[in-house]
Amino acid sequence: MAAKRTRLARARKAAGYTQEALAEALDTDRSTIVRWEAGETEPLPHKRLKLAQALKVTASGLEDLLAESLxxxxxxxxxxxxxxxxxxxxxxxxxxxxxxxxxxxxxxxxxxxxxxxxxxxxxxxxxxxxxxxxxxxxxxxxxxxxxxxxxxxxxxxxxxxxxxxxxxxxxxxxxxxxxxxxxxxxxxxxxxxxxxxxxxxxxxxxxxxxxxDGEIETRALAGLGFQSNLVGRPREGLRFSRAAEDAARNLGPSSRMTARAASGAVDGAVEAADEVLDAIAGGLDSWRVTLELGRVMRVISTYRAPGVDQLSERYAALVS
CATH class of the missing domain: 1.10.730 (Isoleucyl-tRNA Synthetase; Domain 1)
Known part of the structure; x- marks a missing residue:
């Protein structure tokens, strides 16, 4: 089987291992090494440290070797x-x-x-x-x-x-x-x-x-509502969207923003996104919030609804 992760295979050879020898050192079988080098599977977490040590690379260096693809x-x-x-x-x-x-x-x-x-x-x-x-x-x-x-x-x-x-x-x-x-x-x-x-x-x-986790529940329901609309089931989408709104009532503005935008409630999403921007401006630091905000802003900006232009300008100023 031709190696797709050629740099991983070269690192193995540079460390003086055949596939069989490396498998023995890692207490696994040769077919596992073959699949790693072919890009078919990933080394599991408890094997990565041993693999990095065997190849004489750092943990981040191993990640780079595993990231190769054709x-x-x-x-x-x-x-x-x-x-x-x-x-x-x-x-x-x-x-x-x-x-x-x-x-x-x-x-x-x-x-x-x-x-x-x-x-x-x-x-x-x-x-x-x-x-x-x-x-x-x-x-x-x-x-x-x-x-x-x-x-x-x-x-x-x-x-x-x-x-x-x-x-x-x-x-x-x-x-x-x-x-x-x-x-x-x-x-x-x-x-x-x-x-x-x-x-x-x-x-x-x-x-x-x-x-x-109420936030995950809200976002999952919102996603189901959005997907239902895409495949031509608007009534089902509306039911999911209403369920997302119900789940979001006890949550903060980030989850409300995501749920409303995904369900098509643009006016509500603008209001909730404004709250999120207030929170971020006040020092809130959450990768989940900021990533979801970017997706929601892409949805909101396609609509012509009250507050959209002002919100877009505010978001642009925040990320610039």
């Missing part, structure tokens, strides 16, 4: 992406893969190993991935990026199912996974992959109930 510009900038073998072409298989995230489903045919201890560093890596996907979405759109979301969601589900972690880490991982599911849903919507979008938003809603 795909489209958006994927190349993103880093390693799943192949078609990782994202089944059959819609029912894809929904099953993402909807349940059960280890037996997610690991079929890819040789995933059991996770070790999961910590906040893994949660933060998941959060950075979500942020990176959002930034790339703004530059490239979701045509291919949704696949990266699917692959990372699968890894997050495996960590939740197979990893060992404290209750606080588990809670944070659930919330980070819910955020990632919502981002994946938007990417899939942009790409016209509505079965993936639906499954992603539905998964996020399920996670919100497990985590007791």
């Amino acid at each position: 795909a489209s510009p958006a994927i190349a900038e993103w880093g390693s992406m799943p192949t078609e073998a990782e994202v089944p072409s059959d819609p029912m298989k894809r929904r099953t893969l993402m909807k349940w995230g059960v280890a037996a489903t997610a690991t079929t045919g890819i040789g995933i190993e059991v996770f070790g201890s999961i910590g906040m560093a893994d949660v933060q890596r998941l959060q950075r991935t979500t942020e990176r996907l959002c930034n790339l979405d703004h530059r490239h759109g979701g045509e291919t990026l949704w696949q990266a979301g699917v692959a990372t969601v699968r890894e997050a589900n495996l960590m939740l199912e197979q990893g060992s972690y404290r209750a606080s880490v588990g809670q944070a991982m659930l919330e980070a996974t819910g955020d990632l599911q919502i981002r994946t849903g938007w990417l899939a919507c942009d790409a016209g992959r509505h079965e993936v979008a639906r499954a992603s938003f539905t998964d996020a809603l399920t996670i919100s109930r497990q985590a007791g």
